[in-house]
Amino acid sequence: MLTLTKDRALALALLLIVAVMWIASGDIRPPTAWQPYGSALFPRILLVVIGLLSLLVLVRSLLTKVPEQAGLGTRINEWFQSRRTILAIFLLFGLYAALLPLVGYIAATMGFLIASFALLMGIDTRRKWVINLTISCTLAIVIFVIFRYGLNVWLP
C-alpha cells in the first residue's frame, strides 16, 4: 500500500481544492457580448496551473522511494500528539476571535494572553504566575488605550 508522504498529501489536497473550485467556477456569470473573455477565465487559468503543478508534485513523489512507515492512523495520531501546543494555540486564537464581540477587547485579550502564557511558559511557580498576570493585564489595557485614545481606533 502507498504511504502518504508530505508531498502526496499536499498534492492530493490541492487537487481536491482545484476540483471543488473548478465546479464552483461554473457559477460565475458568463461574459457579455462586449467582453472578449469572462470573469471565470483568470481563476480557471490558475486552477489549471495549480492542477498541473500538483500532478507533477504527486508524480515526483510517487517516483521517490519512501521507507516503510507505520499505518496512516498511527502517523496522523503521532502528528497531532507532537503538535499539541501548536493546536492549542490555534484553538485559543479561535476562542479569542469568538469571544471578542461577546466580552469585549479587554476581557478577551486578557483571557487569551493569560491562557497562552500559561500554555507556553507553564504555571508551576508563583513567579511565572506573577509574570503572566502582570504582562497580560498591563498589555491589554495599554494597547486598548493606545488604539482608543491615541489612534482613535475603536476596539470591540
Added chain:
Amino acid sequence: MTNFFLQALTEVGTPSVLGLIIIGVLFGIIGGSIPGFTVTMAILVVFPFTFAMDPVSGVSLMVGVFVGGYSGGIVSGVMLGIPGTPSSITTVYDGYPMAQKGEPGRALGIGVAASFLGTLISVAVLVFFGPLIASFSMNFRPWEITALIVFALTLVAGLSNGALLKGLLAAALGLLITTVGYDRNSNLRFDFGLPALGSGFEILPVMIGIFAFSQLLGNIEKIKDEGNNVKNVDTNVAIPYGLIIKDMAGQKLNTLRSSLIGSLVGALPGTGGTVANFLSYDQAKKFSRHPETFGTGIPSGIVASEASNSAVAGGAFVPTLALGIPGDLPMAIMMGVLILHGVTPGPMMFEQNPVLVGAIYASLLIGAVVMVLCNLLLVRWFAKISLIPQQILVPIVLMLCAIGAYALNNNLFDIWVLLIFGILGYLLWKAEVPLTPLILGVVLGENLERQLFRALELNDSWLTFLTRPLSALFLALAVASILFSLYQDRKIRRLKHAAQQESV
C-alpha cells in the same frame, strides 16, 4: 526634484513625524535583535498603528522600522552569537569572535557604522535609479506590466530554496486567493454562499496570517525541539569611538562594494538581505589579501555583512516604488501599507505623490542617523531585550496581529481570515511550500488580472504578448528563470544523492 524633496523634508521634519521615526527605528532594532522575530514581523506588528495616520506619518514610521530592523540583527549577532534576522547571519562569523576576544563594543560600533553608510549609499541608489526606472516604465502598457509581474513571480518562485515546483504552486495559489469576491466587472466569484466572502479577502490579514503564524509557531516548535538556551550575557558594553573611526577608515572600498551589492540585491525580486549578506561577505573574502582571517573576528567581515544588509532597505524600494512590484516580504507588506493609505506604488507615484516619495527618501536618511544614535546609546538595553523568550513574545504578537486585522476595517471577519490563513500558512510551511511567492501572489494578483484583461480588451489576441518586444523579453526571462531553477534543482538533488551515497 529639489522642490518636492524640500517639501517632503519639511513634512518629515515636524516633531511628531520625527518622533514616529525614532519609535519606528527603536522598534525595528528591537525586532531585528530578537532571534526568530525578523524585520518582517516587526513591520507586521507596527502597521496597525499607522491606520489612523496620514500617509507621510504612517510611511515614515514604517520606514523607521525598516531601517532599524535591518541593523538590529547585529546586537544579538555580536552579543549572543545568534543572528537576530537571517540577513545578519554573516555578521555572527566575525562579530561574535571579536566580542569573545573582549571587544564587543568595537564589533557593535563597526557594525553600526557600516549599517549607517550602507543605508546612505542605498538611498543614493534609490534617488538616482528610482525615478529613472519609473520614467522608463511609464511606457509600459498592459502587456508589458502583465509579463513583468509573471517574470517577478517566476523569479521569486525559482529562488525558493531549490523548490521550484512548490514555489510556482505557491505563487499560483496566492493569485487564486485574490479571485474570491466581486471582480472588476462586479461578477461574484467563489463566495460559496457566504456573504462575507463577497468583498473578497483583505490583503493584509491574509499576508499576516500566512506569514506570522508559520513563523511564530515555527519558533515555538524550535524551542520544544532544541530547548530554550538562554545565555548569560554581559551587556556592559563600552564603544571605543576612536578605534572604530580608524577601523572604518581602512574599509572604504569594502563599505562601498558591500553597500552596492546590498542595493542591487535588494532591488532584485526574491532575494533580500539574506542573499545580500552572504554574497557581500563572499566578495569581501575574495577581494581580501588575507581571506584566511575571515571568521576570526576582523572588521572587514562585519562591514561586508552589515553594510550590505542595511543597503537592502534602499535598494528594495526601487522596484516597489518604480514598478509597483515588491521584491521581498517586508516590501510586499510595505506595499500593502501604501495601498492602505490610498497610494498605489508604481511609476505614476513619482508624478502623483512626489512628496510621499520624497518623504520615503527623507525618512530613510533620518532613520539612518537615528539608528546610529539609538544603537550606540542604547545597545545595552537592546542586548537585554533580545533575551525576551519566545514564550512571551508569541502570544503578544498574535494578539497584535488580531487587533491589526480587526482595526483595518473594524471587521471581526478579518480576524477569522487571519486564523484561516494562519492554519493554511502553517500547513503549507510544514509541507515545505515556500511562503514568499504565495504572499507576492496575493499582493500582485489583482493588478495582474486587471492588466491581463486590459490587454485582452485592447487586443483579444494572446499573441500580442509575444509580438511586443518588451513583453516578449519579460516572458522569455520568466521562462529562462524557470529553466535556470530547474537546472539548479537538479544540481542540488544530484549533490544530495552523491552525499547520501558517500555516507552509505
